[in-house]
Amino acid sequence: MTHTQTLANFAAQLRFDQIPVDVIRRTEDLFLDWYGSALAGRGARPVETIHKLAFEFGPSFGPCEVLTSRRTTSSFFAALVNAAASHFAEQDDLHNSSVLHPATVVFPATLAVAQSLGRSGKEFLTACVAGYEVGVRVGEFLGRSHYKTFHTTGTVGTLAAAAAVGRLLNLDGEQMLHAFGSAGTQAAGLWQFLKDAADSKQLHTAKAAASGLFAAYLAAEGFTGAVDILEGEKGMGAGMSDQTHPDKLVDRLGTRWALAETSFKYHASCRHTHPAADALLQIIERNALKPDDIERVVTHVHQAAIDVLGPVVNPQTIHQAKFSMGTVLGLVSAYGHAGVREFDAHYASPDIARFRDKVRMELDPEVDSAYPARWVGKVTVTTKDGRTLEGRVDDPKGDPGNTLSRAELEHKVRTLALYADAATEAEVTESIGKIWAIAEAKVVPSLLASRNPENRHV
Amino acid sequence: MTHTQTLANFAAQLRFDQIPVDVIRRTEDLFLDWYGSALAGRGARPVETIHKLAFEFGPSFGPCEVLTSRRTTSSFFAALVNAAASHFAEQDDLHNSSVLHPATVVFPATLAVAQSLGRSGKEFLTACVAGYEVGVRVGEFLGRSHYKTFHTTGTVGTLAAAAAVGRLLNLDGEQMLHAFGSAGTQAAGLWQFLKDAADSKQLHTAKAAASGLFAAYLAAEGFTGAVDILEGEKGMGAGMSDQTHPDKLVDRLGTRWALAETSFKYHASCRHTHPAADALLQIIERNALKPDDIERVVTHVHQAAIDVLGPVVNPQTIHQAKFSMGTVLGLVSAYGHAGVREFDAHYASPDIARFRDKVRMELDPEVDSAYPARWVGKVTVTTKDGRTLEGRVDDPKGDPGNTLSRAELEHKVRTLALYADAATEAEVTESIGKIWAIAEAKVVPSLLASRNPENRHV
Structure with missing residues (x-):
């Protein structure tokens, strides 16, 4: 066989x-x-x-x-x-x-x-x-x-x-x-x-x-x-x-x-950016840095990150920006999170572009050999006042070792639904109820189509 | 550009x-x-x-x-x-x-x-x-x-x-x-x-x-x-x-x-079999051979023929038989043509299987280097009475240098339509008329659907 x-x-x-x-x-x-x-x-x-x-x-x-x-x-x-x-x-x-x-x-x-x-x-x-x-x-x-x-x-x-x-x-x-x-x-x-x-x-x-x-x-x-x-x-x-x-x-x-x-994805960007984003966030939080305190960021990454993100030098669209390591780190440094709303509002702002140009990727043998089983985040920040700061995250937020709780998932889903104007708060709540009860459902229900009056057949 | x-x-x-x-x-x-x-x-x-x-x-x-x-x-x-x-x-x-x-x-x-x-x-x-x-x-x-x-x-x-x-x-x-x-x-x-x-x-x-x-x-x-x-x-x-x-x-x-x-395809089989089929037919016609006169057939082929046809040793279905060099040559030797009707009636017959096992493919450097620009047919037949006969076709039937006439195409299409019980003789004639006049059609017409009374909208 x-x-x-x-x-x-x-x-x-x-x-x-x-x-x-x-x-x-x-x-x-x-x-x-x-x-x-x-x-x-x-x-x-x-x-x-x-x-x-x-x-x-x-x-x-x-x-x-x-x-x-x-x-x-x-x-x-x-x-x-x-x-x-x-x-x-x-x-x-x-x-x-x-x-x-x-x-x-x-x-x-x-x-x-x-x-x-x-x-x-x-x-x-x-x-x-x-x-x-x-x-x-x-x-x-x-x-x-x-x-x-x-x-x-x-x-x-x-x-x-x-x-x-x-x-x-x-x-x-x-x-x-x-x-x-x-x-x-x-x-x-x-x-x-x-x-x-x-x-x-x-x-x-x-x-x-x-x-x-x-x-x-x-x-x-x-x-x-x-x-x-x-x-x-x-x-x-x-x-x-x-x-x-x-x-x-x-x-x-x-x-x-x-x-x-x-x-689960916490940031609204290509997953290859997440380990570095979380490692940068660690440095920023531990050292109370502001974006302007940072002179240079080196992300120590696996080869696939370079393959996928490397071509994106000057992103022209929100979607392309999600594949720009520098843009993601810029958003994280300024807002603590690169979510859908942060991308929408700021992906093309001069501040973010300026931060983006401070970031570069370097192939790291340890990170590369751990990949793809583990996606390790390793970042070196050089501050304007001359410090060299190292950050490291072995389980980026959303990984099984650092997963999202049901409350965090519900919050993420509400944010996405409202962001896209795709459902009301009440409708999302109803869908969440159906999904948490799905294992007991005799028949998989309609989640939203039954709310459309044109769909009398659903 | x-x-x-x-x-x-x-x-x-x-x-x-x-x-x-x-x-x-x-x-x-x-x-x-x-x-x-x-x-x-x-x-x-x-x-x-x-x-x-x-x-x-x-x-x-x-x-x-x-x-x-x-x-x-x-x-x-x-x-x-x-x-x-x-x-x-x-x-x-x-x-x-x-x-x-x-x-x-x-x-x-x-x-x-x-x-x-x-x-x-x-x-x-x-x-x-x-x-x-x-x-x-x-x-x-x-x-x-x-x-x-x-x-x-x-x-x-x-x-x-x-x-x-x-x-x-x-x-x-x-x-x-x-x-x-x-x-x-x-x-x-x-x-x-x-x-x-x-x-x-x-x-x-x-x-x-x-x-x-x-x-x-x-x-x-x-x-x-x-x-x-x-x-x-x-x-x-x-x-x-x-x-x-x-x-x-x-x-x-x-x-x-x-x-x-x-x-155009003349035989109803994988095109990789056609050059050899035509070369074998040449030998058979020139020497008035019957299938039983033949002891052994070596087809001198390009590598792609071996790649595609090689795995098919003992075909189990009509469709697989169309990828069996031996079966195609067997049909050609017995009926002069490996068309849809010949496959249907005889692909699994013991005579054809016996002929099939006489056939082998050999990579030929000249044929292989001409391929894919030219599909040259080269066959060596050894007869039971000890003769070695060589056949060669530079333009298999249907190639641009040896193409099918409109009459031959019409015949082929009628055969296929009737074989599949897909249209009557009269319906095929009507479709042929529409196709020969297509360059003057103000709107590309329905070929057969307009004959289906359920399609009043066509």
């Missing part, structure tokens, strides 16, 4: 009662966190464009909700739009060692299909866990060399979505393997867009969720895919990675819960 | 009156040939599955026809299904040096959008030419190392479809560049499925046509893509090829018409 078959069997056979209760609770946390990110995409031009085309090419009504607009459509298009929306604000979760953002691909596909088929909350949660466990392991299998050129969330996300939807469709192990095959052969997403601050990031997650969903439905209908899409000599590993890690595919299945290793 | 920008400008600015009349006539030939291939997919399990899901996830009615069922839907789903259908029978066209099957991705997307927007026949033909010219050049750019792992028609086909639809949407050069960016970052399709005779091939073309169409519509709405998706350091060339050929991207734009270099 191949590793891929073992992983497919695991995903197909996963049962709610096999999953530890703290992993279920964390899945609910991640779901709420995702809900906030999805609402935060409301009004963003790339998201609205994908929304417009979804209703041009897809049905105008259906069993599945689009969170940003409260409209309904088929599962394929609801997954497409919700996945685009939830990857816009750079607030969605991240699994460190796979460098995969699982929520933005797993929840859109699974929520849509659960709503389409009237599945229970327990079935929904089980499917989401299957998606996380598969996605993380495939991401670790493809490794760092894949991530150098490919946007892992776009590529691997297709398999994560297929695994989750496949579980919800009750695929058997063989069908699940075919779903993996059809997902892997649709997997796409290149980093080239970063250089131009182009809109591809939302397209990647949109397509990953929809294509993964499509792969699972194909498999349910008997459509076959390559049985060794990951390790085969013309498969993903061969074509899209220079060094794979086959053992990762089956790493402690059923005992290691990769989902619980997933980090 | 980058090569990609130059190519995008060419596609955006191409005008009907710039295209030589023989190239227009050949476009009509290729369109008719494609129509036959699309009908030939009717009833094929993978095609019907994609059809079923298209109507589950997409609208039940729309301005665009699905040829196999005569139903209508949105352009996205019509492109998806027609592209799946037209790549099933292994009868669709092939451009040699790019190893791209352009028709199966270009025509579905362009026909659907032309029907959706009510475009003229001239606009339709111009857009199709743009799609072929772009697709071929991108395929040549990515080269042989890409084709080793990736199904070029799936990957590059996404850009070809985007270019064609982009032209139909009247994108300007900059928008076209963004369409290329959004297409390239969706490009996918791995050869791994061949080993299992899995159904991915139709999924690849379906997704290429639909994703390319989506990319062009995104660009029309202002959605941006990477501006250097081909040559950029995290683009398709970097991630999906070991050796690119940048000059090919702009090779004689406006004077070299790559569309006219496209080959």
Whole structure:
């Protein structure tokens, strides 16, 4: 039996009662966190464009909700739009060692299909866990060399979505393997867009969720895919990675819960900026510094941070600024947090640009060798009065060792929803209630579409 | 200006009156040939599955026809299904040096959008030419190392479809560049499925046509893509090829018409089998051999033939048999042609299996170095009575130097349509009339959907 078959069997056979209760609770946390990110995409031009085309090419009504607009459509298009929306604000979760953002691909596909088929909350949660466990392991299998050129969330996300939807469709192990095959052969997403601050990031997650969903439905209908899409000599590993890690595919299945290793994002920026942001904040707080006290900042980073953030020298848009180490550190130094509101108001201000130019990245062997299992923050600040100050954070805020509480998550989600004018305080409260109670739901409920009077069918 | 920008400008600015009349006539030939291939997919399990899901996830009615069922839907789903259908029978066209099957991705997307927007026949033909010219050049750019792992028609086909639809949407050069960016970052399709005779091939073309169409519509709405998706350091060339050929991207734009270099398929099998099939036929005809006279056949082939056909040792399905060199030569030796009917009736017969086991492939340096610009057929037959006979074909039937006449194309299309029970003789005749007159059509007409009484809206 191949590793891929073992992983497919695991995903197909996963049962709610096999999953530890703290992993279920964390899945609910991640779901709420995702809900906030999805609402935060409301009004963003790339998201609205994908929304417009979804209703041009897809049905105008259906069993599945689009969170940003409260409209309904088929599962394929609801997954497409919700996945685009939830990857816009750079607030969605991240699994460190796979460098995969699982929520933005797993929840859109699974929520849509659960709503389409009237599945229970327990079935929904089980499917989401299957998606996380598969996605993380495939991401670790493809490794760092894949991530150098490919946007892992776009590529691997297709398999994560297929695994989750496949579980919800009750695929058997063989069908699940075919779903993996059809997902892997649709997997796409290149980093080239970063250089131009182009809109591809939302397209990647949109397509990953929809294509993964499509792969699972194909498999349910008997459509076959390559049985060794990951390790085969013309498969993903061969074509899209220079060094794979086959053992990762089956790493402690059923005992290691990769989902619980997933980090929440505290800052609204690329996760590669967070360790340095928290380490800088540590120095600033311990030494009571003001931005103008700082002469120079050196961030000691892993290579992937340089690869992803290095090209962004003079960010032209908010979204690009989220990939500018200097901008993020500038916001943190001035406001203590680089959240959606700080970016909106200040990303292009002269003060922040001035701070940005004080920051540089240096490859650090210790940080680089710890990555991607650990994302260590190490920063050296030189002050104008000549001091050299060192900061270090081993668990950036949001990492499993320094996670967000339910109260902090609720606060984050409220902030995002109100920021995007996507829901009222009361509506968010109602959604939070539904999400904390999801494990007991007989049928996964509509979160917001039922509040749209046009949706009498929901 | 980058090569990609130059190519995008060419596609955006191409005008009907710039295209030589023989190239227009050949476009009509290729369109008719494609129509036959699309009908030939009717009833094929993978095609019907994609059809079923298209109507589950997409609208039940729309301005665009699905040829196999005569139903209508949105352009996205019509492109998806027609592209799946037209790549099933292994009868669709092939451009040699790019190893791209352009028709199966270009025509579905362009026909659907032309029907959706009510475009003229001239606009339709111009857009199709743009799609072929772009697709071929991108395929040549990515080269042989890409084709080793990736199904070029799936990957590059996404850009070809985007270019064609982009032209139909009247994108300007900059928008076209963004369409290329959004297409390239969706490009996918791995050869791994061949080993299992899995159904991915139709999924690849379906997704290429639909994703390319989506990319062009995104660009029309202002959605941006990477501006250097081909040559950029995290683009398709970097991630999906070991050796690119940048000059090919702009090779004689406006004077070299790559569309006219496209080959029609005479046999209903993988094109890599055709040169050897024709060379064997030459030996058989010249020497009046019967299959049982033959002791052994050595085909002298290019490496890609070994890569694609080599894994198929004991084909289990008709579709897999189309990738078995021995099966194809067996059919040719017994029936003089490996067409859809010969495959259906005899692919699994003991006689053919016995012949199959007499055939082996050997890498030939001369054939390999001519490839992919030329697909040379070289075969050595050893007869049971001890003779050694050599056959050689420099232009396999269907290649530009040995092309099919309009009468031969009409015959091929009738055969395919009747074979699949997809249209009557009279209906095919009517469609042929519409296609030969397409350049004068004020609006691209429905080919078959108007004959479905449920489609009063067409």
